Amino acid sequence: MNQPDPQYTVHNQSTGPVGIQAAHVTGSTVSMHFGTSIDTAEDLTEALTELRTDLERAHANGQVDHDTYQAAREELDTADTTASESDPKHQSKTVLALKRFGGLMSTTADIAAKVTALITAIGQAS
Secondary structure, three states: OOOOOHHHOOOOOOOOOOOOOOOOOOOOOOOOOOOOOOOOHHHHHHHHHHHHHHHHHHHHOOOOOHHHHHHHHHHHHHHHHHHOOOOHHHHHHHHHHHHHHHHHOOOOHHHHHHHHHHHHHHHHHO
16 A cells, blocks of 8 residues: 655645645646525526436436435426525525425435535525
């Protein structure tokens, strides 16, 4: 097993996103996203479409079983239906559907993180 060279050992004692942490990096590209911005109904529709694509991919890869997939699709359908309404009552229904969707996706970390960011963005936009 390779042991790190003590000359190049890095100790990180902070918190937060880290793209790459190393002594030497060559030929690398890093993309980092620090949240989602929801400024319009179209932004929300786009984010929901992305979540639906992620859900379909996770189901196809066997990360999500069929029953969970069906229930999650229903929650996304509800969020889609209520997302286009500007009424605060509908916004709370969208958030509630996303919370249920996030609960269903809790074992799929990347989707769960996106849902959390989206719920936060909706709250900041209101």
